[in-house]
Amino acid sequence: MSIKNICCIGAGYVGGPTMAVIAQKCPHINVTVVDINKERIAAWNNDDLSSLPVFEPGLDLIIKEARGRNLFFSSNVEESIDKADMIFISVNTPTKTYGKGKGMAADLKYIELCARQIASVSKNNKIVVEKSTLPVRTASAIKNILDNTGNGVQFQILSNPEFLAEGTAVNDLLMPDRVLIGGDNTKEGQKAVNQLVEIYSNWVPKNKILTTNVWSSELSKLTANAFLAQRVSSINAMSEICEKTGADINEVAQAIGMDSRIGPKFLKASVGFGGSCFQKDILNLVYIAKSYGLDEVADYWEQVIIMNEHQKQRFSDNIVQTLFNTVSGKKIAFLGWAFKKDTNDTRESAAIKVADNLLSERALVSVYDPKVKKERIYADLENLKTRSDEENKTLLKVHTNAYEACKDSHAIAVLTEWDEFVNYDWAKIHKAMQKPAFIFDGRGILNKDLLENIGFSYYKIGSGY
Ligand SMILES: NC(=O)C1=CN([C@@H]2O[C@H](COP(=O)(O)OP(=O)(O)OC[C@H]3O[C@@H](n4cnc5c(N)ncnc54)[C@H](O)[C@@H]3O)[C@@H](O)[C@H]2O)C=CC1
Numbered sequence: 001m002s003i004k005n006i007c008c009i010g011a012g013y014v015g016g017p018t019m020a021v022i023a024q025k026c027p028h029i030n031v032t033v034v035d036i037n038k039e040r041i042a043a044w045n046n047d048d049l050s051s052l053p054v055f056e057p058g059l060d061l062i063i064k065e066a067r068g069r070n071l072f073f074s075s076n077v078e079e080s081i082d083k084a085d086m087i088f089i090s091v092n093t094p095t096k097t098y099g100k101g102k103g104m105a106a107d108l109k110y111i112e113l114c115a116r117q118i119a120s121v122s123k124n125n126k127i128v129v130e131k132s133t134l135p136v137r138t139a140s141a142i143k144n145i146l147d148n149t150g151n152g153v154q155f156q157i158l159s160n161p162e163f164l165a166e167g168t169a170v171n172d173l174l175m176p177d178r179v180l181i182g183g184d185n186t187k188e189g190q191k192a193v194n195q196l197v198e199i200y201s202n203w204v205p206k207n208k209i210l211t212t213n214v215w216s217s218e219l220s221k222l223t224a225n226a227f228l229a230q231r232v233s234s235i236n237a238m239s240e241i242c243e244k245t246g247a248d249i250n251e252v253a254q255a256i257g258m259d260s261r262i263g264p265k266f267l268k269a270s271v272g273f274g275g276s277c278f279q280k281d282i283l284n285l286v287y288i289a290k291s292y293g294l295d296e297v298a299d300y301w302e303q304v305i306i307m308n309e310h311q312k313q314r315f316s317d318n319i320v321q322t323l324f325n326t327v328s329g330k331k332i333a334f335l336g337w338a339f340k341k342d343t344n345d346t347r348e349s350a351a352i353k354v355a356d357n358l359l360s361e362r363a364l365v366s367v368y369d370p371k372v373k374k375e376r377i378y379a380d381l382e383n384l385k386t387r388s389d390e391e392n393k394t395l396l397k398v399h400t401n402a403y404e405a406c407k408d409s410h411a412i413a414v415l416t417e418w419d420e421f422v423n424y425d426w427a428k429i430h431k432a433m434q435k436p437a438f439i440f441d442g443r444g445i446l447n448k449d450l451l452e453n454i455g456f457s458y459y460k461i462g463s464g465y
């Protein structure tokens with residue numbers, strides 16, 4: 001039997017775009033995305049497509065095509081669960097902030113709530129798909145909750161982790177490197193796997209759909225993120241050596257990336273990786289390793305996070321040091337706040353830590369980001385609880401114009417690699433700044449020769465003077 005009704009619990013960065021693409025490619029399936037956050041659902045239903053809660057290039061057109069046809073956003077969670085033959089769980093799985101595993105383990109309370117809600121509402125057999133990133137063996141906990149409802153409903157649990165990256169979510173979903181589906185080896189388990197394979201086959205070539213057992217699938221997701229983050233920490237570690245030796249990290253990256261065993265992607269030195277997942281997933285992996293007594297494995301992966309923290313710290317330290325060891329009362333302009341370009345997401349963005357460090361040195365920070373709202377920036381700082389909200393608002397100002405943000409500043413720090421920064425009128429910016437005028441390019445995107453000719457003192461991550 002083919003799937004006719006899908007429900008996705010969680011209308012966030014993954015649930016929204018993923019379901020939009022499934023609905024676009026499978027007009028014969030009704031897809032309803034539900035969330036307890038009514039504001040978020042209202043934003044997904046907004047007629048003004050520029051106000052969707054998630055900014056992703058190309059997403060607005062897909063929503064326009066499918067919404068109201070076979071794609072629906074609703075806060076009626078129970079009704080949608082009841083109607084569905086297949087339920088995706090795409091809720092957040094943040095790092096635990098309390099109790100055992102605090103600061104490391106994944107907090108599974110939202111997942112458990114979903115499982116309990118599915119158990120209490122369901123009247124017919126369903127396939128439950130883990131879309132959220134979960135610790136290996138979570139499926140058994142979900143199964144346990146679902147199988148103990150006592151109403152005889154049968155559930156199959158599949159793991160179908162998501163590999164999209166923000167900013168390129170639509171392309172990643174339309175043309176994934178692979179789709180991974182983990183299921184039980186039983187007859188019913190394999191039937192469920194095939195039903196999900198059938199859905200993806202509407203647009204993904206069969207040879208890119210990989211099926212495995214549930215545990216391999218769950219662990220592959222954590223492994224993929226750990227490897228990706230490790231690559232960034234590795235290149236960032238080399239960037240510090242470059243700065244001491246006069247080597248240039250872009251040249252080193254090109255030289256090693258031409259080795260087909262290493263490959264050229266994901267070798268861009270930066271002020272440090274951000275995003276909601278790399279840190280949380282590695283911490284989770286470290287926790288899992290520790291819980292099995294695998295201390296060397298845990299230490300090995302923890303170093304990826306330690307290196308990333310160091311990269312952010314040394315970026316702000318370098319600003320302070322270069323500005324004659326004090327930034328107190330000096331205006332420092334931030335270009336970018338998002339954790340990478342083409343997204344409005346700021347979770348774990350390096351900009352937050354760098355700003356916090358500079359504010360502690362009593363710098364006056366002025367921020368411009370083309371997609372991030374003022375409220376978000378202040379909320380990010382408030383979450384750190386380093387100083388009062390009032391103090392943050394006195395020391396840090398948010399601008400909607402980059403030239404205004406840079407005016408009268410002593411230094412500019414590039415925190416996000418937005419394309420528009422490259423083509424600014426840098427001579428005009430220089431003219432309006434305090435002298436000497438410094439640029440700290442945490443993304444290595446600006447043209448050194450051009451800026452130095454204008455008169456800037458230019459510092460690029462991973463490049464000696
Ligand atoms: N953000 C990303 O690029 C990627 C995230 N992931 C994983 O996907 C999962 C979701 O991530 P995001 O979409 O970024 O999170 P998010 O925080 O943007 O969205 C999660 C949504 O779930 C809702 N929710 C929580 N509990 C609920 C409940 N009981 N009933 C209904 N709605 C509920 C929240 O209100 C929120 O809107 C996480 O496990 C994450 O690790 C995986 C790949 C990429």
Ligand SMILES: O=C(O)[C@H]1O[C@H](OP(=O)(O)OP(=O)(O)OC[C@H]2O[C@@H](n3ccc(=O)[nH]c3=O)[C@H](O)[C@@H]2O)[C@H](O)[C@@H](O)[C@@H]1O
Binds near residue numbers: 164265273278
């Ligand atoms: O599980 C997830 O959440 C997702 O995490 C990452 O995606 P995302 O965090 O959206 O973005 P990335 O492109 O991976 O970038 C993460 C961070 O690393 C930084 N980065 C990336 C690449 C690079 O070469 N250098 C570098 O500093 C980025 O600027 C950004 O801050 C993975 O790439 C996705 O496959 C995964 O699905």
